[in-house]
Amino acid sequence: MRATKRVSSRRSSILLWIVAIGVVLFLIAPVTIVVPVSFNSTRFLEFPPPEWSLRWYREFLDSGGWTASLWRSLIVGFLAAAIATPVGTLAALGLVRGRFRGKQLIRSALMLPLTVPLIVLSIGLYAVYSDLRMIGSVWALALAHATLGLPFVVLVMSGAVQNFDETLERAAWTLGASKLRTFWQITIPSLRPALAASALFAFIMSFDEIVIAVFVSGVHGETLPVRIFSFLQTEISPVIAAVSTLLLLALLSLLLGRGMARVLSARRSAPRATADR
């Protein structure tokens, strides 16, 4: 009995590995094509590349259009994160700690951007922004993206606020600290890891959002995803592969940076209580 069980569990673990590797390959496969193609010397999306070259990277960096749209995406992403993070954090504080009527309603309302189809949202935003003559404005797009990031911030921060020990605030108060001082020096520092995660979420959410951006960014306000999309409609060139590779690199370094920071902070706290008692 026991032997067969062990065999079958080994068999199922092998199966698990095969499936897992399959999924990872499926997810990575496009990358393994896109990255080599970006170093292609020809004008076509040829794979494998007949000759290696960095010409498409130069094309990307030299053309004002590409770099401008990259900058715009970065600015919109930063603004969206800068709006969504504080707003979502305050909302989370209110939702977790407050006791008032209609709390559940407000929580559901804050989660709406997750469920409303993007296309519906986009059409609505387009109508409103064109009335306000805000089509193409970086701020208008950032505001729309902040709305999308908000549910994530609220979810992440609600968890963090729930885990935060409120008696720490009480300790600060009884030591003579004002509510404001306590908030900045005790509450916020304790929420810092969650704040960083929320901001990162909100930024990435905005950075690769395209549906709303297509509607709201207008002719002169293209973000990077919009430019890639419209570029692909007229021509196919390895510059797209170069852009994708750069984006991949940027996101990977962002995530790696976060991981590194976590490892470093864990190591800093490692020398524990050596001269104890």
Added chain:
Amino acid sequence: MVRRDEFVLNVELSAEPGEVIVLLGPNGAGKSTLLEVLAGVLRPDTGRISVAGVLLDDTARRLHVDKARRRVGFVVQDYLLFPHMNVVENVAFGLRARGMRREHAQSHAIAWLERMGLEGFERRKPRELSGGQAQRVALARSLIVDPRLLLLDEPLAALDAGSRPKVRAELRRHLESYPGCTIVVTHDPIEAMLLATRVVVLESGEIVQDGTPSELARHPRTEYVARLVGLNLLRGTASGTVVEVGPHAVVAVAREVSGAVYVAFPPHAVTISTDRPVGSARNVWPGRVTDVEAHGDLVRLTIDGTVPMLADVTPVAVADLGLGPGSDVWASVKASEVTVYPA
């Protein structure tokens, strides 16, 4: 007075500077609630609180000094050091909150840490401290702002049993050098006896006993305190050298008293026999053993009868008499072993 749903805390207490008052009481007696009211975390429903001549609460005049401006030090069971700050920053926090410049506040904090025997720990984070060290940091953090009143809620409960005696001795030393009044909450009688200059016993929101530790140990006034200090306690009416503690139950005492009194005797003063004894003991009561358990190197019997009591007997006696739950016995106590004091 504080009301909270069914629970009512009704306490009148005044203390002298330098006193260490230990609040003793069973869980839910309102000890921690009392501290929270004093610290200003909870507002009393009716009442007045004044500390060192400063009125902090007076419901009749709708006066309530905010917790941040009371200057009442409050150290709780898990110390609540700020985890993202190092030891010096934690201790300096109160001074910084009062607007003192960083370097100034930190040099004060370092001086306090030295006083607490914590040199070399300045840059440690709270998670790198042992329980006893964390407690001293919390104490320094509260004392540095020169509080009018110091409140300690179960200061030793978070420590492991091994380090408790040492930390308790240190705490006692620090409290002796603090000029203001300290109120310590605990439910550990040893802690109360060692730290207190005065013990206040709180039960279901009321003060039931208030006195020095030795008074408490000799003359308990409630069943709870009697159990803590290890005495059998009875209440009755005395006339002459006899106290009537219940219907058909009298206790003979060694001196003449009258009126309402408490009668106390230790469990080890009880002698157990299976036949009615014929000795000099005047206090002899029939009863039935309901529980038998080990108590140190003796055996503790719970006896139910006209006078319910605890009795400590030797294992030899238990074996010789064949005692067990349900055994009918005679319990006797010498009158000279019985303490009697007015209720």
